[in-house]
Amino acid sequence: MIFACDNCGFIFSRSEETEQCPDCGKYEVRPANEEEQKEFAQRMAELVREERAEAPRFPNLVETEISMLNTFSFRLPATAL
Numbered sequence: 001m002i003f004a005c006d007n008c009g010f011i012f013s014r015s016e017e018t019e020q021c022p023d024c025g026k027y028e029v030r031p032a033n034e035e036e037q038k039e040f041a042q043r044m045a046e047l048v049r050e051e052r053a054e055a056p057r058f059p060n061l062v063e064t065e066i067s068m069l070n071t072f073s074f075r076l077p078a079t080a081l
């Protein structure tokens with residue numbers, strides 16, 4: 001669920017109902033309207049893009065298994081893809 005604080009304007013998500021703003025501490029929290037939900041989704045998407053751009057993910061070589069026959073293949077954990 002996405003909430004907004006009427007006191008400071010902070011938009012945040014919680015898995016349960018909450019009455020107190022985690023930013024300012026006031027008890028002026030309400031469910032976010034459609035526009036605020038879109039703004040929250042855009043901000044979260046931007047954060048994810050920034051994280052991926054700054055820290056590219058490489059396969060964990062400890063969990064990589066290389067098998068050889070006539071050719072070779074790699075078995076990587078799903079998180080490496």
